Amino acid sequence: MRQKIQEQIRLCEQRSNYGLWALALFVAISIAANSQFHLLAELALKWRTLLGPPPPANWINGALFIYSFSAVIQIFTRMMQGTEPRGTIFPVIYLLLFYLFYGASGAQIEHFWAVLAAGITILGLESYSCWSYYQTELRSAREELDRLDRLGKLS
Amino acid sequence: MLKNICTRTVIPVAIAVTGFVIVCCLLLYSMIREDMVKVSTIHGTNLADTLTRSARYSMLNDDREALNNLIANVGAQEEVEHVRIFNKKGRIAFSSETREVGRYVDKNAAGCIACHAGAVPKHTLEGMQQARTYENPQGEQVLAVTASIFNEPTCANGSCHVHDATQAILGILDVGLDQEPLRHALVTLRWRMTIFTLMILCLTIGGVVAILNLNLFVPFRRLMRFTEGAADGNIREDVPHLDGELGTLVEKICGIHEEQRSARQKVSILLSVTCINRRKELIGHFPNEFSENDFPQRLTCCYGERSNPLAPEDPGANSSL
Structure with a gap:
């Protein structure tokens, strides 16, 4: 029983940082995207021949707006329900796709800051929600461990 | 923080x-x-x-x-x-x-x-x-x-x-x-939008903080002070008048404190009586408070585990009761 709780504590400590790792990964991707605009443009040309013309920048703007709004609402809902945060990496993938789409439509320079702000907001909230959830779990696990210790002393 | x-x-x-x-x-x-x-x-x-x-x-x-x-x-x-x-x-x-x-x-x-x-x-x-x-x-x-x-x-x-x-x-x-x-x-538009954004942020976050402060944080701090006072035993000094769930919580804390105080008084009376027969008689008058099964637990609850008044004074008291 003690081992199980200790394992749970270790997992909670590890998982409470997942949000921060995702945020760090996104910042690294953004720095790379910012300094490698020309590579994205070259990639966009190759895509254009394969997939056809990209959607207009205004459509991608609309998608980014809807995605940011729904992601924030989803995180708040999860925080209210107190459910376990899962799939912290997915927002990073979606945001990377936005960089690629803007790159393909040739409007990445103008929209870089919008994607960066959206990413920091969503992943900042996500990491806070993740940290908050696992801190609560950690507290419960430590209390349980203390209780077991007390029972052990009494017996 | x-x-x-x-x-x-x-x-x-x-x-x-x-x-x-x-x-x-x-x-x-x-x-x-x-x-x-x-x-x-x-x-x-x-x-x-x-x-x-x-x-x-x-x-x-x-x-x-x-x-x-x-x-x-x-x-x-x-x-x-x-x-x-x-x-x-x-x-x-x-x-x-x-x-x-x-x-x-x-x-x-x-x-x-x-x-x-x-x-x-x-x-x-x-x-x-x-x-x-x-x-x-x-x-x-x-x-x-x-x-x-x-x-x-x-x-x-x-x-x-x-x-x-x-x-x-x-x-x-x-x-x-x-x-x-x-x-x-475009530069003018950028400045105007920045100022507008800052104003919206100040109003929104300020409004949320003000409402939370009024409805939650201030009553919560009063409840905290009251609970700390209750823990020290001076519950009557400052009972906050709170609405809703926090008000119910204050009432419950007052009830628990009142029950504890009454139990403490009864225990003090009981301990002050040296005659075993008189103690038994008192216990008979208050069967709920001094039932034979949970009386030691009640004492522990009132005085704490280490300061069980029965333990140092009269080691045989539990068995006699």
Whole structure:
């Protein structure tokens, strides 16, 4: 029983940082995207021949707006329900796709800051929600461990 | 700092509102800028079209002086950076900058490559593709629009100068518009949006914090003070009058404290009685408070595990009870 709780504590400590790792990964991707605009443009040309013309920048703007709004609402809902945060990496993938789409439509320079702000907001909230959830779990696990210790002393 | 309930409540709201408003403002700014550039391009294309139509009569009559005048007058306008007409080979025939006349334009320049990329140059381009933006040697942004001067039957059959009927384009009109006013308008728009965003953020976050403070944080702090007082035993000093769930919580704490106080009194009375028979009699009067099974637990609850009054004074008291 003690081992199980200790394992749970270790997992909670590890998982409470997942949000921060995702945020760090996104910042690294953004720095790379910012300094490698020309590579994205070259990639966009190759895509254009394969997939056809990209959607207009205004459509991608609309998608980014809807995605940011729904992601924030989803995180708040999860925080209210107190459910376990899962799939912290997915927002990073979606945001990377936005960089690629803007790159393909040739409007990445103008929209870089919008994607960066959206990413920091969503992943900042996500990491806070993740940290908050696992801190609560950690507290419960430590209390349980203390209780077991007390029972052990009494017996 | 994150253990404080106020901070923990305000941080997610602040991140969500700030981030979302910034994203919306950035997207809105980029859309407005795109629209303004589009309007500016349409304005440039229309101007080029008007110029071509105005120059048509002079060109048909081979009136070079009138054409020069037209180009010079349009080029003298503040927002016009340059106006030039060059022939199919790229030789500049008329220009608002007289020193340019006779020179050749570069076919690989940003505005020309769109038509001259392939082996056979394109004859027509859509409105937005006719425009190009570049920076002039003075460091100013210029929007240049090109319009083709097509060979019409009246041109090919004109008596003034001969054009081959198979030649599709006689020349190109190139108009450059100064983008400084547009850039200035965009800078002003950016500042206004920044101020507007900051005001919205202050109002939203300030409003949320104020409402939370009024309805939750202040009553919560009063409840905390009251609970600390209750733990020290001086519950009667400051009972906060709170509404809703927090009020119910205060009532419950008061009830528990009252029950504890009454139990303590009874225990004190009981302990003050030395006669075993009298103790039993008292226990008989208060069967609930001093039931034989949970009496030691009640004492522990009232006085704490280490200070069980029965233990040091009378080790046999539990068994006697």
